[in-house]
Amino acid sequence: MSLAVVCAPRNVAGQTLDRTLSSMVGGVVGGFSGIVASLPQGCGGVFSDRICDVNTVAKGFGVGSVIGSAFGAARSGGVSSCGPAERFGRSLIGTLVGGGISVAGVSQTHGNLRIGLTPLVQLAEGVGAAAMLSGCSWTPTRADSAALRFSQECQNPSRGLARAAAALGLTGGYAGLYLYFHHAWWSGTPAPKWFVENDWDKEERDADKFGHLFGGYQLTRLTSELLAAGCIPPSRAILWGALYAYAFQFQIEEWDGTQQLYGFNPSDLIADAAGALFAVAQQHTKSLQYIKPVWSYRPTEAYRRRNLPGHGGQPRATTDYSGQTYWFSTDVHGLIPDRAKPFWPSLVRVSPGYSITDYVDPVTGGALRAKRKILLSLDIDPEKLPGDNKVWRTIKHELAFFRIPGPTLQLTPTRKFFPTYY
Structure with missing residues (x-):
């Protein structure tokens, strides 16, 4: 039996999965x-x-989701026996049917269960669009062939454990994050009804938005690495990773909408999406691979005094924004021309950073309007440290997303130099 015959069912299944993913x-x-x-x-x-x-x-979300889902499925794959208009029409019908059925089902549930099931609507729209496109024949693209080769080369008994670990990591991580947020964020006063609130430039001066961006990036990165270890081709793993990250963070916003203190926040969602998109863009843009979002944290005086009378337990570590700094660590050695590389050590990176001054008064616990801190620093790239053992390489890779203290120049609100800044 020829390889083409053996691979044909896999090609069909792969194309169906690709259409669902694209949708x-x-x-x-x-x-x-x-x-x-x-x-x-x-x-x-x-x-x-x-x-x-x-x-x-x-309404904006619903209309945009349906049109985007149909367009995504219609644009997937290579040369098709169906024309562009027919592909879009088929995709739109499938999206509407799949979405309609799933919305009807999800609407029968209530509370946290309803919010937890909302990602199934997007999945059902994708499955519906892919099903309607099954009548169109497709010519595999070069990317399809490369993905198939990756999957075939990846299939061996030793990968079974990797796939199981990936599945366990994704489900366990989702459950663990949900339990944390349920306890730490959604145990306050419920809102009288679900509501939407946009918030830019409040007391914390958008430091929370950098946290959302960093979270979207890291969720996408970690998920795609788990999926790639489980034999999902990297080009698809990064998209599934971005979907996973966005779906989880979208649900966080939905749950926030049930809390009087928060509300569903479109500005947070913009930052979530920016983080996931940056991770996807890195996969396809060489120059962006030299830039790494990095995080550092040092508890503030307000955090250390949070349990004193009048402080109300605030801020929590996750909202201690004045102690958090977000960096875009840049590999200068990788970006400069080859003739200049001998003059810049590969171990040293340049990192612009963002933080804020106190937004919680450390003495009274009252609210303050913080000032933005723009920083510029030299730091060390852990991935360039000596040693090539597989476990050590993994440790270095993960350490690279957490800042090692280094000399830093604060540019705003006042100019200061710190011999070491964390």
């Missing part, structure tokens, strides 16, 4: 774009700070 990616992009497009009317502006009209935002 879901399109749906996410479309839904996100729909939310952003609704903000001028529903919130008074993209960068507003106010309660928003729920129906306007929901």
